[in-house]
Amino acid sequence: MPTEVRSTAGPLLPPKAIGPAPIADIDAVFMSMFDGQRDRLYSSALRLTGRQADAEDLTAETFLRAYRSLCSFDYERLDTLQPRAWLSAILVNEWRNQRRTASRRPATVSSAAVGAPEPADPDAGVEERAEGSDDRRELAGMLLELPERQRVAVVLRYVVDLPIAQIAEVMGCPSGTVKSHISRGLDRLRPIGGPAVGRGPAAEGGPR
Amino acid sequence: MTDDDDRPVAGALSRMVERAPAHLMDRIAAQWAYVEGPVEDVYVAFTPDGISSVVPASTVSGAEVFAAEFSRRFGRPLFRAARPPAGVEQALRSGRATGLRFDLHDLTPFEQAVLAATLQIPPGELRPYAWVAGQIDRPRAVRAVGTALGNNPIPVLIPCHRVIRSDGNVGQYGFGQEMKRRLLDGEGVDVDLVEAMVRGGAHFVGDASTRVVCMPTCHRIRATADGDRQAFASLDEARRSGFRPCADCRPVGR
Numbered sequence: 001m002p003t004e005v006r007s008t009a010g011p012l013l014p015p016k017a018i019g020p021a022p023i024a025d026i027d028a029v030f031m032s033m034f035d036g037q038r039d040r041l042y043s044s045a046l047r048l049t050g051r052q053a054d055a056e057d058l059t060a061e062t063f064l065r066a067y068r069s070l071c072s073f074d075y076e077r078l079d080t081l082q083p084r085a086w087l088s089a090i091l092v093n094e095w096r097n098q099r100r101t102a103s104r105r106p107a108t109v110s111s112a113a114v115g116a117p118e119p120a121d122p123d124a125g126v127e128e129r130a131e132g133s134d135d136r137r138e139l140a141g142m143l144l145e146l147p148e149r150q151r152v153a154v155v156l157r158y159v160v161d162l163p164i165a166q167i168a169e170v171m172g173c174p175s176g177t178v179k180s181h182i183s184r185g186l187d188r189l190r191p192i193g194g195p196a197v198g199r200g201p202a203a204e205g206g207p208r
Numbered sequence: 209m210t211d212d213d214d215r216p217v218a219g220a221l222s223r224m225v226e227r228a229p230a231h232l233m234d235r236i237a238a239q240w241a242y243v244e245g246p247v248e249d250v251y252v253a254f255t256p257d258g259i260s261s262v263v264p265a266s267t268v269s270g271a272e273v274f275a276a277e278f279s280r281r282f283g284r285p286l287f288r289a290a291r292p293p294a295g296v297e298q299a300l301r302s303g304r305a306t307g308l309r310f311d312l313h314d315l316t317p318f319e320q321a322v323l324a325a326t327l328q329i330p331p332g333e334l335r336p337y338a339w340v341a342g343q344i345d346r347p348r349a350v351r352a353v354g355t356a357l358g359n360n361p362i363p364v365l366i367p368c369h370r371v372i373r374s375d376g377n378v379g380q381y382g383f384g385q386e387m388k389r390r391l392l393d394g395e396g397v398d399v400d401l402v403e404a405m406v407r408g409g410a411h412f413v414g415d416a417s418t419r420v421v422c423m424p425t426c427h428r429i430r431a432t433a434d435g436d437r438q439a440f441a442s443l444d445e446a447r448r449s450g451f452r453p454c455a456d457c458r459p460v461g462r
Contacts, residue, residue, distance in 0.1 A: 023276040027285050034233065042228035052229075059228060060235035067236070068283040139220055157213075158221035182212050189217045 021078060026070045033083045034063060041087055044159045048095050048151060050144040058098070062091040085166040092152055092170055099148075142189045150185035153178050238282065239289035240275060245300035247394035248387070250364055253278050253286055254293045258309030262362045267383050282314070296365070303331025303395055305365040315361075318346070322356040329370040332395045333425040333457065334402060336374040342460030350374075358382055364391065374461070376406025397425065410439035412459055414451045421446040426457035 021029075041062060045055035066087055070078070143151060149171065156167045157178075168175045212218055238260060240253045251274045253261040261278055268274045275286045299305040306327055312320050325343040329335050340353045357368040363382060369391040373379040378399050381388035392399050405424055414421040415432045421440060422429040429437065440446040443459055453459045 023279045024272070027279070030285055034236075038228040038232060039225055042232070043225045046226055047224065056229055056232065056235070060232060063232075063236045064284065067285060071280060071283065135220070136224060139217070139224070143221075154221065158218055159224060161222065179212075186212055186215055186217055189221075 019074060020072050021075055023071070025075075025078075026067075026073070029078055029081075030063075030067050030070055033066070033087065037083055037087050038063075040084065040160055041091060044088065044155045045091060045095070047140065047143050047155045047159050048092075050140065058091065058095055061094055062087060065090050065094065082166070084160060085162055085170060088156055088160050088162060088166075089170040092156070096148075139189060146185050146188055150181045150188070153181035154185040154189075157182050237285040237287055238278070240271070240278070240286050241289045241292035241296075242271065243292045243296050243300060245364065247391050248364060250300070252292055252296055252365075253282075254289070255284075255311055257313065258311035259293060259296070259362055259365065260311040260314075262365050264364065264383055264387065266387075299365055303367065305367075308365065310362055310366070312361075315359075318344075318349075318352065319356045319359065321346075322353050323360060323362070323366050323368075326357065326360075326368055326371060327366050329367055330427065331367070331370075332397055333423070333427065334370050334372050334392070334397060335423060335457075336461065337371055337379070338374050338461050339423065339459075340371055343458065347460070354380070367391075372402075374406075374411075376403040378403065405439075408439075409441045411461065412440040412443055412446055414438045414440060414446050414449070419451050420454050421451040421459060422454040423457040423459050426454055426459075428454055428456055 020026075038059070042055060042059045045058040045062070046052065049055050049058060069090075073081075143154065146154065152171060153167060156162045156170060157164070162170070164175050164178050167178045171178060171181075234256050238253045238255045240251055242265065243250050243252055249265040251261075251263045251265055251268070251271065252259060260282060263274055263277075265274075268277070271288075278284075278286050293308070295308050299308055310323075312323060315323070321344040322340055325340050328343075337350045337353045337357070338347070340357075341347050341350045346352070353371075357371055358380065360366055360368045360382070363369070369381060369388045371379070378385060378388055378392075389399055402425060410424055412421050413424050413426075413429045413432075414437070415429060416436045416438050417432075420428065421443070438449075438451075440449070440451075443453070443461060446453075
């Protein structure tokens, strides 16, 4: 970028600082966000939805929405962005919207059926293998049975690793409320490896 | 920090991080490739769902401009592909793109129907806007067909340049009438001759030996001997003379 020489003194904004940032810069910011956050975001989507195909849809939709927002951001907004909290907020909103839509149309199949064909192998067995151990599978199943707000609070706190204050912003409620959602949520998740095992893979599906 | 963070179940939850699927970015970004064509080279953008955008290379000043315009219009990042989607080069050369996959998710059902009908027009042939409207059972929506074709995100491959006005005039084109004429010229269409024919009242042409009536540029009627050709101003007139519509060009209209 050539340096501009002006005879007048005084503050000069670089020309790039006005209006939306150029696409090349948006793409660079987006790619670094994608690389830094994709595993965390996908993991939280998996814990919220309980299905790999749904989690993949939700994560892809979240990043697409994020990209569309970034396109209208200027440099100041880009500089002050906190990607983890921002993306989590988009993901949670999108998940809630999908649930609302799905509950209004109970007869339809999963959102994966709308539009794109499923590229991934939707084999149920894959899911179980990926969970690694029985304990993890059971914990994942119990998470799916938590009420919506407890599930969101617990996932944002421990899977995304967001501080309470940022969870409060994402959920639009006071920090104290977030803490009590987390506490009550954890109470309902039975101790791992405890005697009360034996629900088997039935818990995997969870309430929809 | 809260006391809850020290609970064993909290620790177990924080270890439940899975790796995102390797193909996740394919669901988000599109890819582009530069493809040489017989008349116009084009930039092609595509996703795993199919081709989503084509822009004649001569209408943008370079790949970066194409990519930036694509990203703003479609709201997706766009990266350079290792190679174009299968079949695109062949489709540009042959003028037949019916075997390609197109991603038309962003369009309305009406726009999708218009483009699907347009895709069926063979190279070297022309159809009026009213023909497209008739094919999709919206015979009165001629003007809306023109608008939908004007918004065609996949020009050249979806051959909106083969759609002309009912009076034989070559009509509008998003990239200018000159390119429309050049594309048609490249397919061997004599635009001026067709216009003169239609102006002279030949909206449909029949084969007197087979008693089949066609659109004037249908490949079947072009193969007919000059002496057997019979011009009609309307389809009704042809029917009254005992002609039946060609199954290839499916003539519709006045």
